[in-house]
Amino acid sequence: MLLIDDLQMERDILPLFNFTHQEQSEDALRRLFDERPPTPAAVAERQAILQAFLRNWAVLADFSYSVLYFRGAQSFMHEVQSGRLQLANGAKARLQFFFSEEKRHQIQSQVVQLVIFLERLQTHYLTRLNPADFPSAFRAELTAATAFLSVFNLGAQTAAVRENAFTTSHILQTTNAVQKLTAEETAAFWSFLFRFEAYWSVAKGVVQHQLCFAQFDAQQFVIEDLYHPLVPQAVRNSFQLRPGENVLLLTGPNMAGKSTFLKALSLCVYLAHLGLGVPATACTLP
Known part of the structure; x- marks a missing residue:
């Protein structure tokens, strides 16, 4: 049993490394401090992941996103995959929205938040990293996350948002993309994102201190x-x-x-x- 109470890890040390943007990433960061790697190889792998983040710091130094958009994206994907939100296709969807302008605006807002949040992750950060810098297991997760994002055709969707031309068709395209993903694929993406942010947060602490x-x-x-x-x-x-x-x-x-x-x-x-x-x-x- 390790006697580390005098170090005040939770109160004094964790805040030196905590630059996370929301609670789930902060929980992932806390696990990095609470769960000791069981073998020297696992210790070396953590070091290698952090050193890879530092080698890509020109890309990652300003890592950030809108927490509002994150929450909107997570909520929308959960509602679609849980079956709480179901949209008809084509003309039926347009008819649904015709009779409920409020519903269309609500869903459109959620979908736009999802698109902008995911597009920022894709174009500003994940696709600009050098995968070869990362250990093989983490590299595989990075590749899977990039493939997950590619399902959404985010370039075209984001262009429609910026041109104020985001229509019912774009809403349905995004909704269909979410429906095609399995719950396991979605859970794996969020888990990776939270651990990614936790490692980034530690790397920022390494740089800052x-x-x-x-x-x-x-x-x-x-x-x-x-x-x-x-x-x-x-x-x-x-x-x-x-x-x-x-x-x-x-x-x-x-x-x-x-x-x-x-x-x-x-x-x-x-x-x-x-x-x-x-x-x-x-x-x-x-």
């Missing part, structure tokens, strides 16, 4: 320029245990920073084993 990624070596425990990220203008310290050493006596007067140093060291070790960035310029540890 100038963190590094640890290397692992059973014979070395060396950390250079270690600091606690919550201390303003922190004094950086370096730390080393030589092979065969496993005890260090830390001395100093009251208020010299012993407790802060120990918390910084513990935080560095814990974040390293999560596969996340650590507050140092270099870090090698067992």
Whole structure:
């Protein structure tokens, strides 16, 4: 059992990495901090994913979207796939809307939010990434998400929105595209999006706080320029245990920073084993 209560991960450390836009992505971010990778290979994979985000930072630095449109998109897809919203085809749909202008405006608003939200993800971010930078498992999820978005013909749909020419036909095309997707495909897309945003949020924390990624070596425990990220203008310290050493006596007067140093060291070790960035310029540890 890990005794990490003194690190105040939830209260103090998570906010340093939390740049998410909504609750479901924040939950995915929290899982990155709560669920330790079970093997060294899994730790390395997390590091590789984050490093891939950083290699694509020119694309991802301004990652953002309208939360209102996100909620509208998620709600519309759920209503269609759950059967709560059913539209007739062709002339019948036009007749439905003819007798209920309010309903047409309501559904059109939801569909437009869906189209604009998905088109931004597609054209601004996902299709501009270099898939080869990512580990194979994450790359496969990225490819699946891109294929999911391609179902919607978002370029033509968005052009119609911008030209104020979004008609009943466009509504039906989008609705039919949603209906053709399985619930599993949709759930997988949202799950990927939330984890994608969680990794992006950690990567932004790495950039903002100038963190590094640890290397692992059973014979070395060396950390250079270690600091606690919550201390303003922190004094950086370096730390080393030589092979065969496993005890260090830390001395100093009251208020010299012993407790802060120990918390910084513990935080560095814990974040390293999560596969996340650590507050140092270099870090090698067992």
